[in-house]
Structure formats: C-alpha cells, structure tokens
Amino acid sequence: MRVDFDPAEMAPNEFYKLLTATVVPRPIAWVSTMSPDGTANLAPHSFFSIASVRPPVVLFSSVGRKDTLRNIEATGQFVVNFTPEELFEQINDTATDFPHGVSEFEAAAIESEPSLRVKPLRVAAAPVALECELHSTVRIGDGTVVFGRVLHAVVSDGVLVEGHPEIDKLRPLSRLGKNEWGTVSGVRDLARIRHEDWQGPAADR
Numbered sequence: 001m002r003v004d005f006d007p008a009e010m011a012p013n014e015f016y017k018l019l020t021a022t023v024v025p026r027p028i029a030w031v032s033t034m035s036p037d038g039t040a041n042l043a044p045h046s047f048f049s050i051a052s053v054r055p056p057v058v059l060f061s062s063v064g065r066k067d068t069l070r071n072i073e074a075t076g077q078f079v080v081n082f083t084p085e086e087l088f089e090q091i092n093d094t095a096t097d098f099p100h101g102v103s104e105f106e107a108a109a110i111e112s113e114p115s116l117r118v119k120p121l122r123v124a125a126a127p128v129a130l131e132c133e134l135h136s137t138v139r140i141g142d143g144t145v146v147f148g149r150v151l152h153a154v155v156s157d158g159v160l161v162e163g164h165p166e167i168d169k170l171r172p173l174s175r176l177g178k179n180e181w182g183t184v185s186g187v188r189d190l191a192r193i194r195h196e197d198w199q200g201p202a203a204d205r
C-alpha cells in the first residue's frame with residue numbers, strides 16, 4: 001500500500017516537511033556574502049546543487065528574501081563554503097535570524113580569510129570554497145534560485161589525495177528532514193556501465 005499526498009490539499013508548511021524529509025540527503029552550501037556597506041554575512045543553504053559544468057555554475061535557493069539574497073543581488077558575488085562535520089554547531093549558529101547588520105562571522109566567532117577573486121570572505125576552516133559571481137536568478141513563488149558562476153575554487157591540501165578531494169577527509173555534513181543532519185558513512189563504489197558492456201538488468205546478472 002502507498003499513501004498519497006496532494007500539495008493542493010495540504011498546508012504549505014506540511015508539504016514542505018514532506019519535501020525536506022524526502023529530498024535527502026542535501027549538501028549544504030555555507031554561503032558568505034558582503035553587504036554594500038561592508039558587513040560580512042554567512043548562512044547555510046541546503047537547497048543546493050550544480051547547474052552546469054561548462055561553464056561551472058552552482059545554484060542554491062533562498063526561501064523568502066534574506067540578507068544572503070539581498071547582498072548577492074546588490075553586489076553580484078558570493079562564496080560557497082564547504083560544511084565539514086567538525087563545524088556542525090558553528091554552521092547551525094549562522095542560521096540564527098540575527099538582525100540585519102549583524103555579521104554571523106562575528107556573532108558566531110567564525111574565523112574568516114579573504115577570497116582571491118571576490119569581496120565576500122571565505123570561512124577559514126572550510127576545506128573547500130567556491131568563489132562565485134552572480135549568473136542569474138529565477139523567482140519561483142516564495143523561492144529565488146540563485147545561479148553563480150564559479151570563478152575560483154580553493155581546496156585545503158589536507159583533504160586532497162593525489163590532487164583529488166577525498167570523501168573520507170572532507171567528511172561533509174548534509175541536511176535531512178526536521179532538524180536532522182547527516183554524515184557520510186558506508187561509501188560504495190560502482191562505475192557506470194557503458195552500453196557495449198551491458199549484461200542485462202542488475203537483478204538478472
């Protein structure tokens with residue numbers, strides 16, 4: 001038996017709970033921006049993915065109009081910082097709804113460092129940072145999808161093995177449903193099958 005859920009017949013918040021509990025695990029973009037008057041902002045966004053490879057473009061969605069979105073619209077720049085397990089509580093601290101004008105870097109005591117190609121600061125302890133310029137935005141209902149062209153990526157050498165970022169060293173956090181967060185465990189390796197090597201459905205092999 002399967003249970004049906006019709007978004008048209010549910011309160012938006014109830015369907016939101018279903019969506020966020022089932023589109024899982026979601027990677028988290030820890031987005032840093034700079035306001036036009038120079039206040040450094042930092043907030044996690046788990047509606048986050050890759051939009052294109054050539055050019056390299058990432059996307060995240062702001063549900064509602066928040067400082068992150070306003071700063072990007074005003075300055076055209078942001079940085080996606082990686083969220084490692086050890087920064088669990090610091091990341092959550094930066095999701096607090098501090099008043100406009102308060103820097104989450106300062107309020108949550110997050111060490112920053114300058115970026116190479118953009119004005120927003122990077123999180124010093126994040127093992128990866130993607131420095132982005134605004135490509136475009138798409139407004140959908142209460143959400144705004146922000147597309148950012150990656151101008152520069154920086155990766156800590158401690159997470160690289162033969163020049164490649166390794167999952168065991170990155171130890172990313174993800175967002176699950178409710179207030180749940182995920183960690184990576186039980187990584188499995190499986191190469192894609194080329195058509196010429198196809199030997200029938202998995203269940204039959």
Ligand SMILES: Cc1cc2nc3c(=O)[nH]c(=O)nc-3n(C[C@H](O)[C@H](O)[C@H](O)COP(=O)(O)O)c2cc1C
Binds near residue numbers: 092094097
């Ligand atoms: C793990 C996590 C993921 C989140 N993902 C999103 C998201 O994808 N979109 C969004 O609008 N808010 C998201 N939030 C909430 C924002 O981080 C929060 O509203 C924050 O205060 C926004 O800060 P700002 O006003 O400085 O931009 C998330 C919060 C947490 C803790």
